[in-house]
Amino acid sequence: MEPEDQKPLTIYLVSSTDSPEFTHLSWALSRSSVIALDAEWKPIRGRNSTFPSVSLLQIACRLAGDDSTHQQDESLVFLLDLLAIHLPSVYELLRDVFVSPNILKLGFRFKQDLVYLSSTFCSQGCDPGFDRVEPFLDITSIYNFLQQKPPGRKIPKETKSLATICEEVLGIFLSKDLQCSDWSLRPLTEDQKTYAAADAQCLLEIFNVFQVKVIKEGKSFHNNSKLHFSNLDHGLKEIFEKPSSCNQILRTKFGDALEIVRATTTSEFSLRIPIVDGVVSRVSCMYTIPMDDSLFQIIRKYGDKIILKDSDRKPKTSKKKGKRQSSVGLICKEKRLENVDDWQGPPPWDLSLGGDGCPKFLCDVMVEGLAKHLRCVGLNAAVPNVKKPQTRDLIDQAQKEKRVLLTRDAKLLRHEYLIKNQIYRVKSLLKNEQLLEVIETFQLKICEDQLMSRCTKCNGRFIQKPLTTDEAVEAAKGFQVIPNCLFDKNLEFWQCMDCNQLYWEGTQYHNAVQKFIDVCKLKE
Template sequence: MGTPPPNKVFSINMGPAPAIHLVTSNNSPEFTHLTHALTHSSIIALDAEWKPNRHVSTFPTVSLLQIACRLADSSELHVFLLDLQAIHLPSVYDLLKDVFVSPDVVKLGFRFKQDLVYLSFTFCEHGCGPGFDRVEPFIDITAIYNYLQPKQLGRRIPKQTKSLATICKEVLGISLSKELQCSDWSQRPLTEEQKTYAAADAHCLVEIFNVFHEKVFKEGNSSRNRDKHWPSDFDRGLKQIFEISNGCNMVTRTKFCEASNMIGIRMPESYSSIETTEEVDSVKSYKITKNVDDSLLWIIRKHGDRILLKDSDRKPKTSKKKAKKFSSGSERKTKDTSIEEDWQGPPPWDPFVGGDGCPKFLCDVMVEGLAKHLRCVGIDAAIPYSKKPGTRDLIDQAHKEKRVLLTRDAKLLRHEYLIKNQIYRIRSLLKNEQLLEVIETFQLKISEDQLMSRCTKCNGRFIQKPLTTEEAVEAAKGFQVIPNCLFNKNLEFWQCTDCNQLYWEGTQYHNAVQKFIDVCKLNEQL
């Protein structure tokens, strides 16, 4: 197939439009060209297309494999569209498997692991077992994008997870249309738009890598230029250092050698001294077996990775939680109805059920702010014992202390062992509105005398007799500072009986009292 007409996806920013070859038979000239390109390329980009599968019990069948090849001896780029529905798969299985693990070819992809899983499944279905289990050396375009982000000294740039279209827009300055991504790739013949779209997906991976490669090359040249301006007597200075005959000689030599090694490893120009038979990484076991471009070899060492498929990857994953969640429409309806029920009571403090008549609440971590508001209006409001309590812990604490559990977590209401009068779900989002909701729901009687009558820190009660300034200063020693400006105001101090926190009727106190008079609408009750 010849070169397609100009298209917006083949922008000038991506260089000249590559030749697109549709491979449908192993006896065609296109297949011969593909074989030559795969065996003479140093970089290939991989992508796959398939018809969306709505059945989670099996993997979708890959219909098209896109391979963009950059030949090692030229900058010429070819894109091959391998029609897996038309070609005899066993005839290309060994060729692809060898390329996937060849240490002499850098494979590029964008989140290609899923593609590899589906591709392996497709070939296994046609008798090409055991399929594909690895791709190496491999570089994900997302890793390249993160490397290209501007670096800030002293700050670590967080890794980004962006779509391929977004990366193309930011790196290449083009708009990569994804309208045909979910089209029916199993339908034949493929439209010209589908062919162009599929080729562009593979082509842009190579172009993004070219930007990355150029950046690495420039950084290497910049480092070498800095070396040219190094003082000419640098070696002589080292010689003088090494000739120092004192007890620190070995330490000086050792430290300098370690620093030299660190600089050599850090600078990109160090790839010029890398042997082509050396292992790429201590974790990666592949080796370079032929003469590869020095900068490309450094990229493989620095950024090369691999995709390994485990046995669990080859099995479609089914969600038991979803199956349980959507098991029965009638069951969902029953649960939703129970969640939406209003408070029916009676509360555990009701004298008719053996309570003492004093409202008591337990606010979970989702409504801890409400607990302080309740304390400000004189209501007993506790919080969980631990910062991350379990559901059972909350229920046990509420039952033991005869409290109503307040929460915004709808899941808590679904537990069968809950007593209906033991939990209430707060609907409001703002703390003032939550306070009003609790007051109205439980018909609490709030008076101005109750305001600020509890410790907002621990929910404790205050001492019966207020302290003088001298007594407060003595009581506060070691844990609380009394401002000097209060000494001449003849104020009364109140102390919590539980945590010993001291309070006084200052400006903050009066502002808080007025706030809760307004929130609770106490003036309207007069």
């Protein structure tokens, strides 16, 4: 079950600067005080002397609405196809957005993305490339605030994944199945577009939760997020408010759209110029609507920036010295591993061994995403009890709980003598394929009634009796936020018996059920 009923995303694929989609992007950026950034590239196996080339840049824009709580703000997601666009033609626009003091940029571990973007644009003659993003907020910092963890500028190396943060903050299952797909292939599939857009859009949704909490706790000044059009010519007001006028702009070229914004912006639209350590930061020449006071106060208190150093622009090379293993030795080693890779059986839950017949797995950190997929099809899948488990910790937990340890670490197979028939090395890389591999290897029977019957957060079972809306509201107090839009839908709520997480059968739930019906081929 998925705890969030999300609206479908509005996605624009931008493949040319002469396209209506690019003009719409420029217009959206001029109206957005908050945007989310993400990037995709073709995965590179092993160490390489060059950075990967970014294939896609995602920009999710939060257009200012009329509701003071931002509930009416509109979100648009733009996918910039950097393989199709002439990069120098968009370089200045993106650079100005990255440093505009009137646009807060959101990202998740975005420094690496910025390094790769800089390298990609430099390779097309856009030297020196992007070197900074400010003001900036990392989603990990927002997550730490929501979890009431001590504030700190530096993001720890060991942080939770975006999918985990998304599930804990929003109650949404964010699939990462396509993360390692080949983003250099064209055309992009519809699944790839949806995946890329969702990655950027969820950053905005997490920030919305953060902003509401900051305002409620009185950590910002009075929220005055309404757009005041008194400083605008009547013509621009109509453009922003009337769809017909907006469509007229979409048919113009980018240069024309920019001139319209410039012509209708008065001198009262002054930029707030950030001063850091007594030095005035570089200011974007991009024309945008100034952000409201509440957002400005959030940036002053929690804002950060990303600045690239010269050392960041060079791929890291291994400093380890020693004799390289020959290819013959590697082949022999792989052949030795193949002999112990196959499952021998029987598993510890086998009835002939005194087991209860219920499959139970332990997924180490290398296949932690597989654990959630196993839970989604109703299987008991645990993760390590400690944050950074040693081999002995994994073996002890698997032995004590009578689970099969799933891993991709071939070294763990050496410990087969300690827990016989309780270690299996997963061969597949993608989670969907890993799920099928486990189902086939252990000859598991999956039925549609089992789907979404476990808590994807903690592996617990659901309380059998569904909760009414009133019961769910009471159970969620001080623990979980239930969207107001669900109250008039007469939905049944389900609660995990272990962690008390609430779930309901929304759009995401039905999509997830259909996904696993297809993956497990239940209707064939």
